Amino acid sequence: MIRVDNLHKSFGDVNAVKGVSFTADDGKITGLLGPNGAGKSTTLRVLYTVLTPDSGTATIDGVDVVTERQAARARIGSLPHGAGLYPHLTARENIAYYAKLYDMPGDTVDAAVQKVIDQLDINDFADRRTKGFSQGQQTKVALARSLVHEPQNVLLDEPSNGLDVMATRSLRERIRELKNAGKCVLFSSHVMQEVAALCDEIVIIAAGQVALHDTIDGIRNATGCEDLEDAFVKAIEMVDPTAEQTA
Amino acid sequence: MKTIITVFMKEVVDNFRDRRTLMSALLMGPLFGPILFAFVINLSLKQSLSNADESLDLPVIGSEHAPNLMSYLESNNIVIVDGPESRSAAIDGVANGEHDVVVLIPDTFGENLANMVPATIEVITDQANTQAERETRRATRALRSYGQELAAMRLTVRGVSPMIMRPLNVDEVDVSTPSGRSAILLGMLSYFFIFALLTGGMNLAIDSTAGERERGSLEPLLCLPVKRDHLIYGKILAACLFMAISLSLSLTCFHFTLKFMPLQELGMTPNFGPSVVLIAFLLLVPFALVGASLMTLVASFTKSFKEAQTWVSVVLLAPTMPILVVSILMVRPSTLLMFVPSLSQHLLLVGLIKNEPLNMLHVAVSVGATLIVGALLTWVCARLYRREGLLG
Numbered sequence: 001m002i003r004v005d006n007l008h009k010s011f012g013d014v015n016a017v018k019g020v021s022f023t024a025d026d027g028k029i030t031g032l033l034g035p036n037g038a039g040k041s042t043t044l045r046v047l048y049t050v051l052t053p054d055s056g057t058a059t060i061d062g063v064d065v066v067t068e069r070q071a072a073r074a075r076i077g078s079l080p081h082g083a084g085l086y087p088h089l090t091a092r093e094n095i096a097y098y099a100k101l102y103d104m105p106g107d108t109v110d111a112a113v114q115k116v117i118d119q120l121d122i123n124d125f126a127d128r129r130t131k132g133f134s135q136g137q138q139t140k141v142a143l144a145r146s147l148v149h150e151p152q153n154v155l156l157d158e159p160s161n162g163l164d165v166m167a168t169r170s171l172r173e174r175i176r177e178l179k180n181a182g183k184c185v186l187f188s189s190h191v192m193q194e195v196a197a198l199c200d201e202i203v204i205i206a207a208g209q210v211a212l213h214d215t216i217d218g219i220r221n222a223t224g225c226e227d228l229e230d231a232f233v234k235a236i237e238m239v240d241p242t243a244e245q246t247a
Numbered sequence: 248m249k250t251i252i253t254v255f256m257k258e259v260v261d262n263f264r265d266r267r268t269l270m271s272a273l274l275m276g277p278l279f280g281p282i283l284f285a286f287v288i289n290l291s292l293k294q295s296l297s298n299a300d301e302s303l304d305l306p307v308i309g310s311e312h313a314p315n316l317m318s319y320l321e322s323n324n325i326v327i328v329d330g331p332e333s334r335s336a337a338i339d340g341v342a343n344g345e346h347d348v349v350v351l352i353p354d355t356f357g358e359n360l361a362n363m364v365p366a367t368i369e370v371i372t373d374q375a376n377t378q379a380e381r382e383t384r385r386a387t388r389a390l391r392s393y394g395q396e397l398a399a400m401r402l403t404v405r406g407v408s409p410m411i412m413r414p415l416n417v418d419e420v421d422v423s424t425p426s427g428r429s430a431i432l433l434g435m436l437s438y439f440f441i442f443a444l445l446t447g448g449m450n451l452a453i454d455s456t457a458g459e460r461e462r463g464s465l466e467p468l469l470c471l472p473v474k475r476d477h478l479i480y481g482k483i484l485a486a487c488l489f490m491a492i493s494l495s496l497s498l499t500c501f502h503f504t505l506k507f508m509p510l511q512e513l514g515m516t517p518n519f520g521p522s523v524v525l526i527a528f529l530l531l532v533p534f535a536l537v538g539a540s541l542m543t544l545v546a547s548f549t550k551s552f553k554e555a556q557t558w559v560s561v562v563l564l565a566p567t568m569p570i571l572v573v574s575i576l577m578v579r580p581s582t583l584l585m586f587v588p589s590l591s592q593h594l595l596l597v598g599l600i601k602n603e604p605l606n607m608l609h610v611a612v613s614v615g616a617t618l619i620v621g622a623l624l625t626w627v628c629a630r631l632y633r634r635e636g637l638l639g
Binding site: 045048049050070071073074076078079080081082083084085086087088089093097098100101102103129142145146 | 249261472
């Protein structure tokens with residue numbers, strides 16, 4: 001379970017996140033939705049402890065991400081922006097490298113890597129060097145890498161960026177499987193349809209603040225818009241009236 | 248510790264598969280030194296091995312005015328050949344490199360000699376042409392000694408001992424051993440070795456920091472439940488390994504190529520046997536930690552692989568500075584100088600090649616100081632890796 005409470009973070013003069021609070025429960029897929037520059041990535045980066053918040057707190061399964069960084073990191077599997085694989089290593093070696101860094105016992109690494117390779121269906125290219133992999137293949141390997149230690153909480157930053165229809169569909173299936181296994185999945189996107197197709201709960205973020213936090217039907221009711229895209233735009237305008245002009 | 252080993256192993260495997268790293272570690276660093284060195288040696292052989300036994304062809308204008316001088320020159324193994332027609336033609340000929348040196352004897356030469364007036368002889372040469380320097384020196388030396396012989400004869404005729412003209416007898420005693428002479432040239436070697444060492448780890452240092460950020464693999468790596476210090480230690484150690492490999496290849500390469508260089512003809516007997524190779528390796532290898540941490544540090548500040556390459560190349564030049572200053576000032580090794588990394592390695596290596604006994608205090612200070620500087624730089628790198636701004 002991930003809990004974020006009144007998070008603030010600024011870079012110089014730019015207030016990227018201004019008091020974001022929400023909770024993402026186990027066994028649910030929570031979508032972090034917002035336009036570019038809304039503060040989604042900053043919030044996620046605070047959660048996987050790459051950034052330190054100026055104020056406010058965030059906990060992973062009750063573990064504070066600021067005071068107990070290392071323990072918090074051990075509880076998450078994260079897929080930051082872009083895959084970031086090592087091109088000279090094979091897919092299997094990329095995954096095994098992370099498994100070892102997650103401090104898995106040496107004799108369990110191979111089995112765990114094979115298990116996640118089976119789960120994500122990447123046997124076909126598991127022993128090829130990742131140089132020249134397609135975007136979809138790269139994302140799958142990166143996802144496998146972040147799931148190899150079977151984390152309770154999974155953070156995905158715009159995972160479907162650059163994926164084709166087939167790859168997106170298979171990614172969605174994997175995310176649903178995680179949910180069915182009782183994991184807490186938090187993922188960010190700027191595409192309403194994507195979030196709607198997958199999420200149980202949606203947190204709409206705009207201008208560094210939470211505009212709405214509800215189910216899809218709840219968002220339709222709150223904004224009075226049947227069309228999801230209209231609802232999205234209206235929710236954003238509630239906290240950031242200038243959004244339409246600047247967009 | 249486990250993390251450090253995991254990162255170290257991954258970087259080693261990764262970089263052994265990277266052609267760019269392999270090229271610089273196993274090919275460029277080790278080969279650059281020997282090839283350049285062989286080139287310089289051959290060049291200086293050509294320059295300084297002026298065999299006095301080889302005859303010199305000397306173009307002379309107006310040789311008919313000084314028949315005695317001509318036969319004196321010929322007896323000194325100088326072959327007189329006909330020079331250009333006129334003085335201006337000779338000047339042009341020397342200027343455009345047609346002749347290295349031309350001697351001009353004016354038609355008043357014989358008359359002046361007879362009247363005991365200093366008789367002018369012109370030696371036309373181009374001082375900027377280093378090739379001609381040797382021939383010019385030989386020609387002027389022969390002319391001077393002819394002049395001295397004439398002077399001695401004139402004095403003898405007047406009943407004065409020619410010794411009166413030589414109040415001093417300056418005799419230079421050269422105490423340099425053959426190995427010592429070679430050290431001047433072989434002093435260059437220490438830089439080649441340090442250069443080879445640094446190029447060996449250069450790509451790895453860049454790739455594991457700026458490259459990792461550019462590829463987008465740094466952020467997920469930092470999300471892992473590991474200490475960032477351990478990540479950077481593993482990376483620096485991997486760079487050290489590549490540097491050590493490059494250094495040992497470079498030393499071995501020199502061991503073999505020196506056998507094919509005609510150093511004995513230059514009066515040099517370089518001391519570069521297998522045991523010296525091993526000791527040289529042990530003396531130089533502590534510098535790998537300084538090199539690896541310094542390069543990692545510099546690369547951490549840059550935004551991209553290209554930018555990192557530019558800045559890290561500057562690091563390649565940094566160790567030359569102390570070596571250069573010391574070579575120019577001809578400083579003798581002292582305990583104080585052993586505190587300066589790269590300089591201490593240079594001085595120890597030069598001593599080793601000169602066949603001087605190793606000063607164990609100097610070795611201890613050099614190794615200790617170098618490792619401490621390296622550890623400090625590594626610590627600074629680890630501090631930098633804790634910064635938020637690292638992700639850029």
